[in-house]
Every structure is written in C-alpha cells, then in structure tokens.
Amino acid sequence: MSGQPTPTPSMEVAQPLAVQPDYPSLWGQSTSTQEVPYHRGPVLQSSRIYAIYWGDQTAFPTDLYAGMDDFFTGFGSSTYANILDEYLPAPAVSQFYGSDVVDNSTVPTRALSRGKVAKEICTYIKSGDLPLDPIDKKNNDGGVYFLFTSTFPTNRVNYCAWHSHASCEGKSIAIAYIPNVSSTTLCDPGDMYQTSTYTYGTRLYGTVVAHELAETITDPKLNAWHDRHGSEVGDKCAWEFQSPVTLTNNVAWQLQEEWSDLGNTCMQQQSTP
Numbered sequence: 719m720s721g722q723p724t725p726t727p728s729m730e731v732a733q734p735l736a737v738q739p740d741y742p743s744l745w746g747q748s749t750s751t752q753e754v755p756y757h758r759g760p761v762l763q764s765s766r767i768y769a770i771y772w773g774d775q776t777a778f779p780t781d782l783y784a785g786m787d788d789f790f791t792g793f794g795s796s797t798y799a800n801i802l803d804e805y806l807p808a809p810a811v812s813q814f815y816g817s818d819v820v821d822n823s824t825v826p827t828r829a830l831s832r833g834k835v836a837k838e839i840c841t842y843i844k845s846g847d848l849p850l851d852p853i854d855k856k857n858n859d860g861g862v863y864f865l866f867t868s869t870f871p872t873n874r875v876n877y878c879a880w881h882s883h884a885s886c887e888g889k890s891i892a893i894a895y896i897p898n899v900s901s902t903t904l905c906d907p908g909d910m911y912q913t914s915t916y917t918y919g920t921r922l923y924g925t926v927v928a929h930e931l932a933e934t935i936t937d938p939k940l941n942a943w944h945d946r947h948g949s950e951v952g953d954k955c956a957w958e959f960q961s962p963v964t965l966t967n968n969v970a971w972q973l974q975e976e977w978s979d980l981g982n983t984c985m986q987q988q989s990t991p
C-alpha cells in the first residue's frame with residue numbers, strides 16, 4: 719500500500735462549459751455550415767407540461783383529455799423525443815404535470831392573440847391552479863403551458879397551432895395555443911396508420927401537439943434553434959410521416975417527423991443515445 723502514488727483527482731476538475739456532451743450533439747454550435755444553427759437562447763432540456771382546456775367542453779372529442787394525458791406522459795424519453803437530443807446540453811427529459819385545468823367560460827371564435835393566450839394561462843398560475851414554472855436559462859429547463867380551445871379560428875389563419883413565450887408574474891413562460899383541430903379539415907393529414915383506439919378527432923391532435931412541443935423544447939424563446947427563415951425543427955418537416963411512433967407508455971401515434979441537423983434530414987424517431 720505504501721509507496722503507491724496517490725491518484726490524481728483529474729476527474730474532479732471542472733469541465734469547461736464549452737465541452738461537448740458524450741452523445742451526438744450540436745449543443746453550443748452556431749457555425750454557418752449548419753442549416754439550423756444555434757442562436758444562443760435557452761432550450762428546455764428538462765420540461766414539465768401543463769394543459770388547460772378552454773371553452774365548450776362538449777366540442778372537444780370525448781376522449782381528448784385522456785388522449786393528451788397519455789401523449790404527454792409517454793412523450794418524455796421516447797424515441798420521438800430522442801430526435802431533439804442533438805440540440806440540447808443533455809438528452810431531453812419531459813414530464814406531464816398530471817392534472818388538467820378546465821375553463822368552461824366562452825372562448826372567442828376568432829384566433830387568439832399571443833396576449834390573450836398568455837392572459838388565460840397566467841390566470842391559472844396566479845390562482846395557484848398551476849405552478850409558475852418559467853424558462854430557466856441557466857439550467858435550460860421550465861414548463862410548457864398548452865392552451866387547448868374548443869374553437870378553431872373562424873377567421874383565416876395560416877397555422878394549425880403555434881408556440882411562443884410570454885410574461886407572467888414577471889417571469890418568461892413557454893406557451894402553446896392548440897385550437898380545436900378536430901373541428902376543421904385544415905389540419906387533417908389523413909388517417910395513415912389507425913394507430914390506437916382513440917377517436918380520430920383525438921388522434922389528430924397528436925401531430926400538432928408533437929410539433930409545438932418539439933419546437934418549444936428546442937426554441938422556447940424563438941432565439942435558440944431555427945434556420946435563417948425562422949423555421950424550427952417541426953416546421954422543416956411539417957406533415958411528413960414515415961411510420962407510426964409508439965411512445966414510452968405503449969400508445970402509438972401518427973406524428974410528423976422532426977428535423978435532425980446532424981443527419982441533415984427529417985427523422986421519425988431516434989434510438990436512445
């Protein structure tokens with residue numbers, strides 16, 4: 719024993735911040751050779767998902783809450799969420815908050831502005847029904863607040879849903895607006911795989927919600943990962959499908975592909991890094 723050199727504690731030396739993760743990743747890279755460079759803003763490597771259902775609840779598919787709870791529960795660490803890992807400082811983790819908020823008051827029939835969506839969400843944070851879970855730039859984590867409305871805009875819109883960020887209680891939160899995509903033909907890509915026993919109306923939400931969640935994780939403040947036209951990882955592969963995706967709780971969905979900059983292609987899923 720004596721005479722043995724003391725091991726040098728080199729492993730305990732703090733790594734420089736710019737070090738690359740030990741899985742295939744573009745984290746921190748913003749070179750011009752990439753189609754989707756990093757613009758230095760925060761990401762949501764770790765996220766928690768909250769859902770509010772606003773409006774005439776009978777206008778939603780009857781199994782929507784169950785379907786979305788299943789989707790959000792199975793999303794984290796799925797082969798689908800793994801596509802996003804290359805944009806993050808560590809593989810994506812995502813949890814569902816576990817309960818939903820229902821607001822039976824009348825929802826406008828016209829498209830909601832960012833301010834209106836933020837106000838509705840912030841109401842339930844202020845009341846304590848939902849926690850305040852802001853975008854944490856230092857730790858790259860935070861909440862994603864989904865607002866589902868029973869109406870689809872009666873005025874012309876060029877989206878099925880959108881995500882953004884807004885201020886609530888002086889903090890910046892990630893928000894997503896999901897109009898009733900089951901009440902319009904505009905957001906229906908066709909039933910390609912008959913993935914589950916959920917009604918088709920509920921299954922239609924899968925790809926729309928996946929698009930917004932993937933983009934919120936990789937670009938919550940619209941200043942992290944997007945191309946020079948502002949297109950984010952979901953936009954670049956909108957309405958492109960290869961195969962059904964089974965999430966971690968064994969429910970399958972028809973989900974659009976997401977952009978992989980490492981692969982320079984749209985991807986349907988990615989095995990664990």
Ligand SMILES: [Zn+2]
Binds near residue numbers: 929933950952953
């Ligand atoms: Zn998008």
